[in-house]
Amino acid sequence: QTLETMKSNIIEEAYELVEAIELDETDALKEEVGDILFLGFFFARLLEDEKNVNLEELLTATIKKYKEKHPHVFKNQELKDSKAVLQFWHKSKKDIFSGVVKSLPALLAARLIQERVSKIGFDWDSYKGALEKVYEEIKEVEESIGKKETFEELGDLLFACVNLARHLSVDPEDALKHANKKFIERFRLVEKELENQGKTITDVNLEEMDEIWNDLKKKSET
Known part of the structure; x- marks a missing residue:
């Protein structure tokens, strides 16, 4: 096995864990969390074989990253509230969209993108603006039917629906x-x-x- 051939396995196991969480079955949760842990160590071994990065280096880099991102936990730096924690988190990132990886499921990626820009004020004050945007996008889809723009307009409509869901505190997935x-x-x-x-x-x-x-x-x- 290689890192490349194991990609689908970790995705499959992640979804199986999500299903176990939703079913709230203890035995299934034990099994799926165990599978994720096993795959984590298996990937670490593959990383060592293919990239010459050993487990100690991997853990050291991980600990360093979390210490830098959570100073209120690890460095006795006081951040007054959850908003301050989030502001520090985003300032520590090189780019506003850092962490929104291309391989994420599209609905999840859309929600994360919208959450990121919302933090800097690029957002509607209420769900009403998001709802109006959905209506606007529906009209644009209707106008694009039979044209090459249909693909793009449908994507815009889906993106707008995710934004409405976010404003209504509904997970679109x-x-x-x-x-x-x-x-x-x-x-x-x-x-x-x-x-x-x-x-x-x-x-x-x-x-x-x-x-x-x-x-x-x-x-x-x-």
Whole structure:
């Protein structure tokens, strides 16, 4: 194995840990945290083999970084409140977008980018400005349909939706994950209803499926 071939493994294990946290299952948490720890040491060994960086050097660099970023913890430097801590954190970074790595999932990266610029005042005072931006971007998507700009405008709309979620204190990743789960569950109920009627998905058209879907939606809202 190499650092390159192990990239997908650490991503997979990170998502498995997230799922274990959401399920709140102790045995699963023990297993997934253990897997992350194992992979951490495995990556350290690969780093030594490929880049000649040993574990002691790795830990020394890590400790140094955290001491510099958290002086209120390690150097008895008093920072009055959480806002002061955040201000120091951002001043210690070379660039406002430092740490927003290109390989981050797009929703998470968008939220981090927006949080960073918000710290320096580039933000709306309330959710209303973010909501108006969503409406504006929807209109631009409509106007771009059939043109090469559609790709860019859809990206702008998604970015605006993430910003609205941030203003409403909603994690966009969690919200979309919940929407995915809800869609799957409701679609399975559509299949179940058709099965009760002696039919399958392939036996009906979109209009019939949509009718069942809307009936199920109404029932879930009452």
